Amino acid sequence: MIKTLLVDNEHLVRSGLRMILDTAEDIEVVGEASDGAEALRLAGDLAPDVVLLDIRMPGMDGLTAAGELTASPRAPRVVLLTTFDLDDYVHRALRAGAVGFLLKDTPPRDLIAAVRTVYEGNAMLAPSITKRMLEHFAAPASEGAAVAAKRLEVLSERERAVLLTIARGMSNAEAGRALHISEATVKAHVSRILDKLGTTNRVQAAILAHDAGWV
Structure with missing residues (x-):
């Protein structure tokens, strides 16, 4: 079972997310929190595999909580809940170790697939959403690009x-087809890439490529 923690200050949002995730036989919502501080306490007690974390909350916001969660000894996979046009802090949270983000109006089927995807070790890099976010924020100065x-x-x-x-937002399977190699070979390359770059997940590696002007 994929143990999932829901964090949002709006009860209706949490209830909606729980209702959707409860339909999946392999996902268990183990807890709900209304702010970042409560999320940290519950994460320590419940050891969730995945945390769905709102950014804008009173008290400890999602950005601060994301950094704390991803730095913890039993770090869960953190996915940010966001409205694309408003949350200007998503890029910083991705750099801190979050593995991606979801829009709050994500269709139920895609929400379930997203939880499974990050649990399996992949990042949320959907071309239709994440690529736009990365391009929006990754407009580095020449010095940053050179580094x-x-x-x-x-x-x-x-x-x-x-x-x-x-x-470019491709999954391992899509990358394999594009490069004419097996998905297992792609996974092996990804592991070596993360190791060489000193990054903790695919999102951070992708941001680095954007900063360098590759995309």
Whole structure:
């Protein structure tokens, strides 16, 4: 079972998310929190696999909580709940270790698929949403671009190709088809890329590629 914690200051939002996730046989909502501080307490007690975390909350907001959660010894996979046009802090949260974000009007089927996706170790890099977010925020100054490009020099030609597919929002399966290699080979390349770059997840690697001007 995928143990999931819901964090949102609006009871109706949490109830809606729970109702959707309860329809999935492999997902269990183990708790609900109304702010970041409560989320940290519950995460420590319940050890969730995935945390769906709103950004804008009174008290400790989602951005602060995301950093705390991803730095914890038993770090869950953190996915931010956001409204695209309003939440200007998403990019910072992704850099802090969150694995992606969902719009609050995400269709039920996609919400369930998202929880499964991050639990399996993948990031939320849907081309229709995340790519727009990355492009919106990743408009680096030339100095930042140069630093990012320097970090990427450690990658082999094949690893660069794989990273480019990640930055474009492709799943491992899609990347495999595009590069004519197996999904297992893509996963192996992704692991080496994260290790070489010192990043903790695919989203951070993708942001680095955007900062370098690859996409």
